[in-house]
Amino acid sequence: MAKVLIETYGCTLNQADSEIMESVLSRDGHDVVMGRYDDSVTYDYVIVNTCTVKNPTEQKILDRLTGMNKLGSRLIVTGCMASANSDKISSRVHNPSIVTTANVHRIADAVNDIATGKRAVYDSYARTDKAFYLNPTDSVIAKIPVSEGCLSSCSFCETKFARGPLNSFSENLILKAIETAVRNGAREIELTSQDMGAYGLDRKTNIAELVSAALDIEGSFKIRIGMLNPEHLPRYIDRLIDVYRSANVYKFIHLPVQSGSNKVLQDMNRGYSAEEFRLMTKELRRRVDDISIATDMIVGFPTETEDDFAESMRLISETGLSRINISKFGARPHAKASRMKQLRNEVIKDRSTRMYRLARQVETEALTKVLGKRRRVLLTEIKGASMLARDDSYREIAVSGSDLKLGESMDVDIYDNTSVCLLARPAEIAMLNR
Numbered sequence: 001m002a003k004v005l006i007e008t009y010g011c012t013l014n015q016a017d018s019e020i021m022e023s024v025l026s027r028d029g030h031d032v033v034m035g036r037y038d039d040s041v042t043y044d045y046v047i048v049n050t051c052t053v054k055n056p057t058e059q060k061i062l063d064r065l066t067g068m069n070k071l072g073s074r075l076i077v078t079g080c081m082a083s084a085n086s087d088k089i090s091s092r093v094h095n096p097s098i099v100t101t102a103n104v105h106r107i108a109d110a111v112n113d114i115a116t117g118k119r120a121v122y123d124s125y126a127r128t129d130k131a132f133y134l135n136p137t138d139s140v141i142a143k144i145p146v147s148e149g150c151l152s153s154c155s156f157c158e159t160k161f162a163r164g165p166l167n168s169f170s171e172n173l174i175l176k177a178i179e180t181a182v183r184n185g186a187r188e189i190e191l192t193s194q195d196m197g198a199y200g201l202d203r204k205t206n207i208a209e210l211v212s213a214a215l216d217i218e219g220s221f222k223i224r225i226g227m228l229n230p231e232h233l234p235r236y237i238d239r240l241i242d243v244y245r246s247a248n249v250y251k252f253i254h255l256p257v258q259s260g261s262n263k264v265l266q267d268m269n270r271g272y273s274a275e276e277f278r279l280m281t282k283e284l285r286r287r288v289d290d291i292s293i294a295t296d297m298i299v300g301f302p303t304e305t306e307d308d309f310a311e312s313m314r315l316i317s318e319t320g321l322s323r324i325n326i327s328k329f330g331a332r333p334h335a336k337a338s339r340m341k342q343l344r345n346e347v348i349k350d351r352s353t354r355m356y357r358l359a360r361q362v363e364t365e366a367l368t369k370v371l372g373k374r375r376r377v378l379l380t381e382i383k384g385a386s387m388l389a390r391d392d393s394y395r396e397i398a399v400s401g402s403d404l405k406l407g408e409s410m411d412v413d414i415y416d417n418t419s420v421c422l423l424a425r426p427a428e429i430a431m432l433n434r
């Protein structure tokens with residue numbers, strides 16, 4: 001039995017991959033720790049599950065890896081950087097073992113190879129139904145990956161090169177994993193993937209059908225549907241709206257629009273127009289009561305003019321969004337947009353500052369709509385002295401009070417807000433009667 005540390009970076013899908021590696025290694029009898037490497041503690045193997053979505057994150061990870069050089073092949077680098085940019089890893093670390101995203105379920109084989117003195121390299125691509133390896137543990141929030149890869153080829157994206165073509169996991173194994181998670185005490189099921197919108201399109205099904213099937217599972221839980229490329233939504237929007245009406249699905253949708261300008265959306269190869277995005281959000285708002293809509297915006301895409309930027313600002317202020325995640329454009333090695341003429345950093349920085357200011361204003365307006373209201377919430381995480389809870393619209397609510405229990409539902413009175421979340425006190429504690 002070996003002592004193994006897993007250090008994880010990146011999105012919920014990457015975190016779910018780390019949980020797959022943890023369960024595969026534990027099943028093989030290894031002692032697995034999830035955390036950050038500290039060289040004062042001795043590990044037999046250190047796994048760093050990397051992310052390659054943005055330059056700053058990648059640099060930070062490469063600096064960390066450089067500090068782990070003395071581990072040699074006992075350092076196993078996995079994740080999107082191992083899949084898309086392993087040359088960068090080899091330029092910083094001597095002789096690391098490499099396990100790409102498509103091979104995380106073979107992590108125990110990699111450890112066995114290294115134990116016999118071999119350097120482990122698992123980088124072949126094979127469609128694997130990773131849902132087979134899911135073994136949700138007893139936590140209130142269960143992250144359930146449903147697919148990896150996607151059907152799009154956005155010109156700014158590096159993840160596409162890490163995760164490859166769409167690979168949707170089988171519905172019955174996903175449902176089995178959700179059942180196990182609920183049996184083990186999960187109250188919030190976070191369905192995750194690279195593009196939830198493409199789920200099942202390679203298996204003649206889709207995300208609305210999957211969630212609808214999950215609603216037949218016995219137990220008391222709430223489903224959060226992950227990020228969904230707007231390009232696919234029109235295929236099943238009516239069915240998805242039906243599903244959103246269930247009390248067991250958070251009224252929350254994350255639809256990354258990326259720009260408000262049609263010209264830029266075309267240059268990004270996104271597959272929808274700003275008008276179509278506006279129509280989708282209007283339809284969702286009209287038919288799903290109190291739905292929270294989150295989006296992502298890229299600022300400073302190479303072909304973005306000041307007029308294009310103004311269209312993005314207009315879209316933000318006119319579509320009543322509740323969360324706007326802003327990224328400054330950064331050229332990525334394999335992405336087509338890296339070969340376009342880049343904007344000057346000062347221009348990107350200036351636009352990002354202006355958009356940041358508007359986005360915080362719009363978010364605060366959305367938050368303050370429920371000030372003074374009573375809300376039923378689910379307590380999902382401990383955050384400092386208070387508990388983090390979510391209401392039906394997945395709003396983030398910090399609840400202060402004694403006797404608060406993770407996983408319980410209760411009514412709270414919302415008395416104030418910060419720029420990112422609401423503040424509340426218990427009204428009463430009651431179990432969610434299904």
Ligand code: SF4
Pocket residue numbers: 149150151152153154157158159160194195229
């Ligand atoms: S949908 Fe676009 S941005 Fe998302 S992973 Fe695929 S190519 Fe990248």
